[in-house]
Amino acid sequence: MPSYNPRLVEPRWQRYWDDHRTFATPDTSDKPKFYILDMFPYPSGAGLHVGHPEGYTATDILTRYRRAKGFHVLHPMGWDAFGLPAEQYAIQTGTHPRITTSKNVATFKRQIKSLGFSYDWDREVDTTDPAYVKWTQWIFLLLHDTWYDSAAGKGRPISELPNPAGLTGDALRRHEDAHRLAYMAHVPVWWCPALGTVLANEEVIDGKSERGDHPCERRPLRQWMLRITAYADRLESDLATLDWPESIKTMQREWIGRSEGAEVDFSLPGSASTIRVFTTRPDTLFGATYVVLSPEHALVDVVASSDQKSAVDQYRVAASRKSDLERTDLAKTKSGVFTGGYAINPVNGEKVPIWIADYVLASYGTGAIMAVPGHDERDFAFARQFGLPIRTVVTPNAGWLKKTGSTIDNLTEAYTDDGLAVNSGPLDGLDTPAAKSKIIDWLEERKLGQRRVNYKLRDWLFSRQRYWGEPFPILHELDAAGQPTGLVRRVEAGDLPVRLPDLEDFAPTGDPGGPLMKAADWLYVTIDGRKYRRETNTMPQWAGSCWYYLRYIDPKNGSAAIDPAKAKYWLPVDLYVGGAEHAVLHLLYSRFWHKVLFDRGIVPQAEPFQRLVNQGLILGEVEYTGFKNAGQWVTTNIKGEPVGPSDESVKLPEEDVEKVGDSFVLKADPAIRVDARAFKMSKSRGNVINPDDVINEYGADSLRLYEMFMGPLEQVKPWSTRGVEGVYRFLSRVWRAIIDDRAEAMALNPAVTDAAPDAETLRLLHQTIAKVTDDLDGLRFNTAIAAMMEFTNHLTKLTARPRSALDTFVLLLAPFAPHMAEELWAALGHTGSLAYEPWPQHDPALLKADTIEIPVQVNGKLRSKVTVPADCDEATMEAAARADEKVQANLAGKTIRKVVVARGRLVNFVVG
16 A cells, blocks of 8 residues: 555554554543543534534644643543434434434544544543433532522532521421522523423524524423522632633623622602612712613513503513513614603602613513613613603713713713713712712612622523423422422432433423423322422433533543542643633533532532633635626625626636635636635535545545644634645655655655754754644644645655654654554554654754855845855855855946845845
């Protein structure tokens, strides 16, 4: 096999690694540890496309590099296999989701293994495996057994909850249930009748489900909730300790939405009820000219007058069909309805009208706001639209007044910055911070309000009315009539896992009880003479993905989720690589669970993932589109839109276009600019590239190398099959530099010699070692590959190629193209795998060249190049330049007016 043939090389080394368990990772080692983690995939029936392996390739390169650098590396893989997609597919095909999931896992595993990733497959986990489900359920029970001690700033066992004196029996149980991190509550949720389940806000777009585009409706349901809000402060503050992209930290901070301010009570005339509002600007209370309730607020029915009730009810129905994102969109026209009721502003006794508006959410703050239109953009737009008073209570600066054309008495837009209080009684003349402090003290003294920290973050809705998910390890107590008492019993840890019943009909019922209500033999349990009904909701897909990184550390442990000693050795994860689409939910949920586990002594530190890197999206191939009008080509503008009328768009093959400057034009008519853009890979667009096809044509090493050579890991990049071909040609050159491709059997190229490398080769080799090492430490894979390409170009020019240099180069190539590197390593006379060979070290003394080549210019134009000693002075450089024959010819007959010498860089003769 003298010619490079990845179809023979790659399967052979994959078998070798499997047979020898090359990448099996002992639990501990005397070496320094390094835990590299991929966001594990959801194994869909479509299998991988070429975008999926990008992050996996990066982590595998780093894994192989770190092993060679002497680290004990953990690099595992598993499957996030519960969830809606598998269940929907199973419903459509009539095949049990366990069967389809198993088939999908097998496909993904085959594809991933074909890419030569050095995962420790002994540690493989599957979130649907009962042995894994057992510990997911155990963690849920731990959450259920925990309350948050705000004074201590940590979660504690429910047995340590301070209870009112004399509280016993069912009353004590209800008191404890009200403080647990896992609890049940009636909450307004998005219910999708077609999917038969509750959906998170993020899964609903324009009132329809993201999956399937089905209509959704708001409905109050009793659901399992997780009290993530108790950890909001720690989730926000601990971001400062993490080496994460700042954009991801910002997204999490905004999602958590910490804000400091005050809760203020607006009384209702003739009623004992009050409207409590949260505001971050209590200094603007004197500017509150109306109050707004969310449509879901409990007091809407109380304050709505009889003549306004019909309009209020109609508006509430309309608001229930909108997503939170739609309701809070600043760009949209504000809507609302006057309730007919009034509230009393506590600082000045004014009666202010009460409105309902969908831009106020029940899930944020108290579900009510005091509207200060002079100093809040949404309130200003609302007040302008409905003719409500706008009062200035913070003095705008002169620059802002001039810029906006406003006066203090007539604002053209809301002034939202700090300033001096005005029209605010005792606050007048105070700056914003001082005014805030004074008004809060005033409110607290009179028991009209109090200081408060609030969050946008809401407790985590944890119930799904579906079949394919983890069953809750909870039993609902029934009374003599078979009705729930509202009390629950926990399934004993020794009885875990609670397994899903094998249902033939697992389709959603359209009822919040879920499909598990159909499992009559499974549903009811009798313990000590008392009858219970199992929880028929299941956990969301997030449950299994919250803690999988822990189970990799101890995947076979049947007596604990994770061994404390192993957790102490491996945690935290040193590098976590995955898509930015998981920036908030998965990462926030995992951090929450980890903090609870930390508080309860299960893990040794408060954060799971020390460093996070997001790989960029790989788009489909660039698509070229031309436009015609009445059969004639129409050029496009810089945005790719046709200039002038067009009645036809034409997809163009790549060979019909060429790049001119920053644009693509028709080869046949360069005056016609065409649209060139890449799109996200999707079946509907027909631009999905299957890695199996690429591997079959060019090999896994070419695919790996190309995905890393496309550009920086974090960038969005278009796929190009021509690019894969280019990388394949590079690997073929490497092969021919070492292997005799004219021989009938495997043999080294005759140019390979045992002689020592010459000075130039040695210098270039050590420069390449230094460059590749530095680039790998900085995750600059593309430039590391470019450096190896340059060295290969040097190698191929040598008539004698030193074996020692080739050995070193193969070790540099190994993390990127491991199959070829193993084959070449064997051909060079080594036995066994190179997977644990030490990483090459560069000699700093060899990085510096003895001589350098400098350009010589005449009047700024390059005329020649001369070689001089690397450390020579300016005089020597000038002398060498003057002695060059080409330079002498360009200076002949001319007067040298000036000589510019930049040491080590250039010589320029200025002549007249």
